[in-house]
Amino acid sequence: MTRFIARRIGYSLVSLFLLSLTIFLFVRVTGDPAVLLVEPGASQADLDAIREQFGLDQPIWVQYVSFIASLAHGDFGQSFYYRTPVFELYLTRLPNSLMLALAAMAFSLLIGIPSGILAAVRVGGFWDKAGKIFALLGLSVPSFWIGLVLILFFSVYLQWLPSSGSGTPLHLLMPAFALGWYFAAAHMRLTRSSMLEVLGSEYIKLARLKGLPEALVIGKHAFKNALIPVLTLAGINLVIMINVAVVVETVFAWPGIGRLLYEGITFRDFPVVQGVVIMGGTMIVVVNLVIDVLYAVIDPRIRLEA
Amino acid sequence: MTMRSEAVSSEVITAQAIREPSRFEFMRLADFPLVPVLILVGFAVIAIFASVLAPHDPEVGKLVARFRPPAWQHGGSMEYLLGTDHLGRDVLSRLMFGARISLVVGFTAVIVAGAIGTVLGIVSGYLGGWVDQVIMRITDTWLALPALTFAIFLAAIVGPSEMNIVIILGAVYWTRYARVIRGEVLSLKEREFVRLAIVAGLSKSKIMTRHILPNVINSAIVLGTLMLGVVIVTEAALSFLGIGVPPPKPAWGLMLSDGKRGLMVGYWWLTVLPGSCIVLMVLSANLLGDWLRVKLDPQLRQL
Amino acid sequence: MSPRALLELEALSTHYVSARGTRVVRAVEDVSLRVEAGETLGIVGESGSGKTTLALTILRLLPPAARITSGRLMFEGEDLLKKSEAEMRRVRGKRIAMILQDPMASLNPLFTIGDQVAEPIRVHEGASRGAAWKRAGELLKAVRIPSPQTRLHQYPHEMSGGMRQRIVGAIAISCEPRLLIADEPTTSLDLTIQAQYLNLLRELQRAHGLALIFITHNLGIVAKMCDQLAVMYAGRVVEAGPVRQVFRAPVHPYTRALLNSIPRMSDKSQRLTAIEGQPPDLAALPPGCAFGPRCPSVFDRCRKTEPPAFVHEGGLARCWLASAGDTISGVA
Numbered sequence: 001m002t003r004f005i006a007r008r009i010g011y012s013l014v015s016l017f018l019l020s021l022t023i024f025l026f027v028r029v030t031g032d033p034a035v036l037l038v039e040p041g042a043s044q045a046d047l048d049a050i051r052e053q054f055g056l057d058q059p060i061w062v063q064y065v066s067f068i069a070s071l072a073h074g075d076f077g078q079s080f081y082y083r084t085p086v087f088e089l090y091l092t093r094l095p096n097s098l099m100l101a102l103a104a105m106a107f108s109l110l111i112g113i114p115s116g117i118l119a120a121v122r123v124g125g126f127w128d129k130a131g132k133i134f135a136l137l138g139l140s141v142p143s144f145w146i147g148l149v150l151i152l153f154f155s156v157y158l159q160w161l162p163s164s165g166s167g168t169p170l171h172l173l174m175p176a177f178a179l180g181w182y183f184a185a186a187h188m189r190l191t192r193s194s195m196l197e198v199l200g201s202e203y204i205k206l207a208r209l210k211g212l213p214e215a216l217v218i219g220k221h222a223f224k225n226a227l228i229p230v231l232t233l234a235g236i237n238l239v240i241m242i243n244v245a246v247v248v249e250t251v252f253a254w255p256g257i258g259r260l261l262y263e264g265i266t267f268r269d270f271p272v273v274q275g276v277v278i279m280g281g282t283m284i285v286v287v288n289l290v291i292d293v294l295y296a297v298i299d300p301r302i303r304l305e306a
Numbered sequence: 307m308t309m310r311s312e313a314v315s316s317e318v319i320t321a322q323a324i325r326e327p328s329r330f331e332f333m334r335l336a337d338f339p340l341v342p343v344l345i346l347v348g349f350a351v352i353a354i355f356a357s358v359l360a361p362h363d364p365e366v367g368k369l370v371a372r373f374r375p376p377a378w379q380h381g382g383s384m385e386y387l388l389g390t391d392h393l394g395r396d397v398l399s400r401l402m403f404g405a406r407i408s409l410v411v412g413f414t415a416v417i418v419a420g421a422i423g424t425v426l427g428i429v430s431g432y433l434g435g436w437v438d439q440v441i442m443r444i445t446d447t448w449l450a451l452p453a454l455t456f457a458i459f460l461a462a463i464v465g466p467s468e469m470n471i472v473i474i475l476g477a478v479y480w481t482r483y484a485r486v487i488r489g490e491v492l493s494l495k496e497r498e499f500v501r502l503a504i505v506a507g508l509s510k511s512k513i514m515t516r517h518i519l520p521n522v523i524n525s526a527i528v529l530g531t532l533m534l535g536v537v538i539v540t541e542a543a544l545s546f547l548g549i550g551v552p553p554p555k556p557a558w559g560l561m562l563s564d565g566k567r568g569l570m571v572g573y574w575w576l577t578v579l580p581g582s583c584i585v586l587m588v589l590s591a592n593l594l595g596d597w598l599r600v601k602l603d604p605q606l607r608q609l
Numbered sequence: 610m611s612p613r614a615l616l617e618l619e620a621l622s623t624h625y626v627s628a629r630g631t632r633v634v635r636a637v638e639d640v641s642l643r644v645e646a647g648e649t650l651g652i653v654g655e656s657g658s659g660k661t662t663l664a665l666t667i668l669r670l671l672p673p674a675a676r677i678t679s680g681r682l683m684f685e686g687e688d689l690l691k692k693s694e695a696e697m698r699r700v701r702g703k704r705i706a707m708i709l710q711d712p713m714a715s716l717n718p719l720f721t722i723g724d725q726v727a728e729p730i731r732v733h734e735g736a737s738r739g740a741a742w743k744r745a746g747e748l749l750k751a752v753r754i755p756s757p758q759t760r761l762h763q764y765p766h767e768m769s770g771g772m773r774q775r776i777v778g779a780i781a782i783s784c785e786p787r788l789l790i791a792d793e794p795t796t797s798l799d800l801t802i803q804a805q806y807l808n809l810l811r812e813l814q815r816a817h818g819l820a821l822i823f824i825t826h827n828l829g830i831v832a833k834m835c836d837q838l839a840v841m842y843a844g845r846v847v848e849a850g851p852v853r854q855v856f857r858a859p860v861h862p863y864t865r866a867l868l869n870s871i872p873r874m875s876d877k878s879q880r881l882t883a884i885e886g887q888p889p890d891l892a893a894l895p896p897g898c899a900f901g902p903r904c905p906s907v908f909d910r911c912r913k914t915e916p917p918a919f920v921h922e923g924g925l926a927r928c929w930l931a932s933a934g935d936t937i938s939g940v941a
Contacts, residue, residue: 018447026463036463136596140589142539144546145581148562148569156572163570202714208670209709210729210780211702224719243452247543251566261455265462265549277459281451288450 005293012289019281023274024067028060036270037077071278077271081263086275090257094242096166097256100249101241103172104180109234111184116191117226120199121218131188138185144247147178151251164253175252179245183237190233195226232291239287243280339597342590349587353406360399361387365554367395373568376575389575392567397575400556401583407557408587411472412538416530418476419537423483424526428514430484431491442488445481453478453536454543461549468551471544475537483529490522531595535588542584558584613686615820616644616667616788621680623659623666628674634891636662636675638844641918644837646787649814649821651835651852653828653867657888659844660824664790667822668707669697685787703733706781710793712773716765722749723761726780733784748779751816752809771802775809782813789814790822795830807834828871832856840864843889843899850924860926862904898929906930 027033037050070076076086119131154174155163162171198204199222207217242257249258257276264272352359371394375382382389388397430441448456460474494500503513544550545559553560558580565576623637637659644650654660665671667682669689682689689700701707709715716725726748727741736744742761749757752775765773774794781789791810795803807830814821823834831838831852838856839849840863848861859865866884886903889895895902897912904911910929919931 014443015447015450018443019451022444022447023459026460136589136592140535140539140592141585142542142581142588144543145562145577145584148566148577148581151569152572152574152577156570156574202709202711203717205670206709206715206777206780207717209668209701209707210732211698211700212728212732213698216732221717221720225717240452244454246454246458247546250547261458262547265458265547270462273459273462277451277455280455284450284452285447 004296008289008292008296012285015285016282019285020068020071020278021064023278023281024064027274028063076275076278079264079272080269081267081272082269086271089260089272090275090279093255093257093260096254097242097245097249097258100172100175100179100245100254100256101238103176104183104241104245105234105238107176107180108184108187108237109230111180112187113191113227113230116188116230117195117218117223119188119192120195120226123196128192131192135185135189138182138188141181142247143178143182144251146181147174147248147251150174150178166254171252171254175248175254178251179241179248183241186237187230187234191226191230194229195222198222198226201225232295235291236284236288239284243284339590339593342593345586345590346594349405349590350409352402353409356399356402356406360396360402361385362396362399364395364399364403364556367391367393369394373573375573388579389573391561391564391576395556397561397579400561401558401580404556404558404561404580404583405587407468407551407555408538408541408584411468411475411541411551412534414472415475415479415537415541416533418472419479419533420483420526420530422476423480424487424519424522426480427484427487428491428518428522431488432495432514432518433510438488441484445484448478448481449485453540457540457544458547458549461544466544466549466552468555471541471550474544475540478540479533479537482533483526486525486529487522490525491518494518494521528595528599531591531598534595535591538584538588538591614643614683615646615648615685616642616822617681617683618642618667619681619683621663621666621682622678623662623671623675624678625675632892635844635894636891637666640680640841640844640846642839642846642849644788644820644822646820647814647818648837649823649835650837650839651831652822652824652839652841653826653831654841655826655888657891658841659891660841661792662844663841664707664792664822664824667790668701668705670701699733702729702781702786703784704786705788705790706784706786707790708774708777708781708792708794711797712770712777713765715777716773718765721762721764722768722776726761726776726783729780729783744783745779748783749776751782751813752776752779754779771798771806774798774802774806778806778809778813782817782819785817786819788820788822790824792824793826795825795827803830810834828867840867843894844891845899845927846918846925847900847928848924848926850922854922854924860921860924860931861900861928862906862930863900864926866905898927 027036074087076090078084079086079089082089115127115131115134118127120128122128151163151174154161161174162168163174165171199218204217204222207221212221244258245254245256246258246261248254249256250262253259257279260272261276263269264276356364367390371386371390372392374386374390374394376389376397377384377387379389386396386398388401390396391400426441426445430438430445456478457474460477461470464470464474500513500517503517508516541550541557542559542562545557546563548560548563550559551557561580562577562584565573565580568576619641621637621640622635625634625636626632627634640659640663642650652660652663662671662675666675666677667684667689669677669682669692671677677690680690684700684705689697692700716722723742723745726745727736727738730736730741730744731738734741746757746761749760754760754772754775760768760772765776768776774797778794794810795806798806810821811834813819821834823830825831835852837850838852839846840855840861841847842863848855848859848864855864856868859868863884870884884903885905889899889902895912897910897914898904898907898916901907901911908929916927916929916932918925918927921931
């Protein structure tokens with residue numbers, strides 16, 4: 001099994017390498033990096049100084065090595081706007097995004113799993129059709145529009161919920177709904193297909209042959225087995241949520257890293273943009289690795305094979 | 307002496323095993339999605355003839371007429387059927403030209419992504435070896451990064467413009483094609499006619515273009531329709547954030563961003579209307595793509 | 610009049626109807642069988658002959674596309690076809706039990722052996738967890754599983770194939786059913802284990818007074834295990850009777866061909882006798898006898914009219930060659 005873990009880690013390292021390379025190359029190759037790395041409104045002298053500082057005249061691979069070296073030290077540069085190291089800025093905002101993502105995840109699972117199970121157990125029935133429509137809407141209605149409509153309804157017309165900022169659970173409701181919306185549909189689809197697959201398996205047949213009441217067959221035997229792929233996906237989706245929350249956080253002025261990214265774009269604060277993207281990508285690669293390894297450790301069947 | 311006693315009614319349906327989808331389900335799937343296609347065609351027509359159809363200039367407005375509500379509301383007028391925005395520009399006209407932007411950007415991006423992805427997918431799948439390894443690792447890594455994040459990153463570097471957005475979207479989404487096409491090529495490789503071509507001495511590139519390509523076009527097209535919706539939403543998101551199609555062009559996402567200003571005072575038409583257009587277009591594209599997928603290529607049901 | 614049989618099927622038919630009602634697959638057609646208490650009936654046939662559908666019909670556990678279109682299903686004097694779903698659930702596992710072919714797939718990978726063996730006891734007899742687990746331990750011992758107490762807490766993937774099949778057997782007899790249906794239970798087991806398992810089944814049968822329906826395509830097992838035999842082809846029972854009798858003097862050409870196809874050491878000829886042709890499409894059967902196209906003794910009447918089941922000396926054969934005896938009914 002250690003061989004499996006080692007191989008898996010190696011795989012992730014290659015991914016991280018490719019990721020950093022991609023980001024590095026894109027910056028260097030498409031446009032003048034000096035312009036990006038310098039504050040807006042800088043003079044020619046500043047540009048030259050930056051070129052000097054970042055060694056932009058040096059051969060590409062030298063630049064790359066120093067790039068990686070600074071990343072490894074947690075040095076993502078300094079934000080022009082906030083005048084603080086990007087890494088620090090990122091870490092202060094991350095918990096907010098995490099909280100939002102957790103709330104959105106809870107919402108998406110609470111809606112997605114039961115509706116998926118209902119759709120599978122009554123294939124072709126009302127719930128299944130409703131589920132299909134829901135899945136389609138989840139895919140087609142952008143999260144930011146949901147957010148805006150929610151604000152219109154609940155903040156402007158009904159005046160029940162605050163439209164922006166954070167601080168109370170009330171502030172969390174609408175952004176979590178908007179963010180979780182797409183994922184609720186995705187989780188519903190996966191739960192449904194997973195459940196259908198499980199329902200067709202031999203042990204479910206045997207459970208019925210034992211004369212068990214249907215509630216037990218579905219609630220105990222089918223449920224647990226069907227849930228496995230869904231929870232795995234949910235884990236990965238959590239991290240994805242944190243990263244794609246840009247628009248939702250912008251709509252609701254939620255102080256997370258999505259908002260940070262937006263600020264970076266608006267204020268042409270490139271170090272921030274680069275930092276958020278690198279951290280985002282790294283987070284996803286790492287979480288994927290952790291989930292895979294955790295699986296191998298927990299599920300005894302894989303352990304025996306590996 | 308007949309043993310066949312009272313025949314049991316034919317409705318003796320036993321345990322709740324998996325139920326088959328009802329008849330209507332089956333028929334609906336196989337049916338042509340008329341409404342979505344009509345909607346898309348409608349959008350296309352509006353987009354093409356926007357200059358003729360639109361009552362006002364979409365990019366220039368009269369400040370005196372700012373924030374007018376739609377015609378059916380108090381304070382609205384027939385002159386500005388769907389109201390005006392914060393610069394006094396006619397919403398209806400902007401929506402029409404916005405359709406043009408969404409469709410043009412969407413289609414072009416899908417084609418660009420499709421072209422790159424299909425070519426790389428074929429090359430990777432057919433040639434195998436280290437070429438395959440390299441391309442696949444890049445694909446996997448880029449796929450791991452969420453499309454929106456990646457697109458934002460690229461847009462931050464090259465700056466917003468319609469052309470750039472198309473290139474960016476193409477660069478971000480080709481990976482989806484590459485994966486699928488490669489899978490198809492891998493199974494195609496085992497087929498008779500490919501083996502025959504190899505034995506006949508055709509060069510690799512000839513085989514790839516003459517034999518493999520036509521067989522994967524189907525999947526590429528299906529994938530394209532499915533991607534159209536995704537691409538349009540991403541473009542809208544980018545425009546909403548301010549790094550997509552730049553003002554004063556009436557991209558729907560941009561209209562949403564502008565519309566946010568009036569939201570708190572209840573100027574609902576500035577957000578609900580452009581958003582509805584996005585939803586309508588994407589929904590139609592998705593329904594069409596779904597139908598195409600079932601119709602053209604049952605293998606792709608895994609998508 | 611013979612004493613009431615434990616299980617009696619009368620002209621039972623199960624058809625699969627496609628979604629649009631256009632295709633009808635006659636998976637089981639006009640089947641009449643008797644099983645006495647404590648008896649073993651072997652059901653033999655190729656795949657697609659309807660054996661499994663028949664088993665599922667008895668338990669009324671068919672997918673919704675299937676309809677039981679005619680016949681009676683008498684078990685211990687009750688017509689199972691008239692029972693509600695809730696009543697059937699009380700029959701399944703408690704009065705009639707079934708073993709499936711693949712033991713690994715039959716056991717839920719996420720629950721312990723003890724949990725799965727104790728489950729039917731808890732559900733059908735309302736036993737407490739402690740009592741049910743105790744019974745489970747005894748059951749494991751009865752099916753000869755070594756160190757049963759440890760096994761109770763283990764998971765299916767930790768057992769070998771042979772052990773898993775015994776566990777499935779333990780589950781089946783846990784509530785003392787009167788009838789056990791075994792659908793190819795030895796097919797996925799190693800040869801060396803098969804014999805052991807069959808012996809186990811026979812022991813259990815004797816100890817609990819079980820009737821056994823053994824579904825298989827292996828005539829050797831039938832010869833060893835079964836008292837009665839029913840041969841199925843294209844959803845119909847084409848021949849039935851005491852095993853010795855059928856083996857010694859098969860009437861139906863299909864049965865004859867099956868028996869001939871078993872290679873024997875004493876056979877001087879070099880060729881393997883195979884049965885010509887393919888099994889028929891159950892949705893588009895030819896007129897007349899279903900075996901007609903492949904039958905070496907076919908004649909005109911066979912192609913025109915389907916033969917009814919002719920009774921003779923405790924057995925029956927659905928073949929015009931047997932028309933010397935009485936018919937069982939006007940069923941055709």
